Amino acid sequence: MNTNWMKDAACRRIPDLPWTADKGTAPVILGELMADVCRFCPVRDACAAFVADEKIAGGYWAGAHRTSKDTWVQDALPLDGAA
Structure with missing residues (x-):
């Protein structure tokens, strides 16, 4: 998968936050x-x-902690609020 988008991620501007913490x-x-x-x-x-x-099942990505199977259900929902 292409990861070029990562260079524009807002989290890169604040690397001291615990992005990889459980x-x-x-x-x-x-x-x-x-x-x-x-x-x-x-x-x-x-x-x-x-x-x-x-x-990915760890860390904080796209506004949520990635620590449970429930996250995969969340990922299937559109981010813009349209369902």
Whole structure:
């Protein structure tokens, strides 16, 4: 899969956040901050597609922690709110 979109990811501007931490291992406030960064990321859709295709099950990607099978259900939903 092409990963050129990663160069435009908003998270690259804030590398000190615990992007690779498992859910519950970082303070809640940092999770909220990561969610805010993802919310306005210009490549969030590409990020969500990447983690779904690669079946990534760890870290914080596209606005959510990737730690359970429930994430794969979330990845199937459109990000723009249309269902």
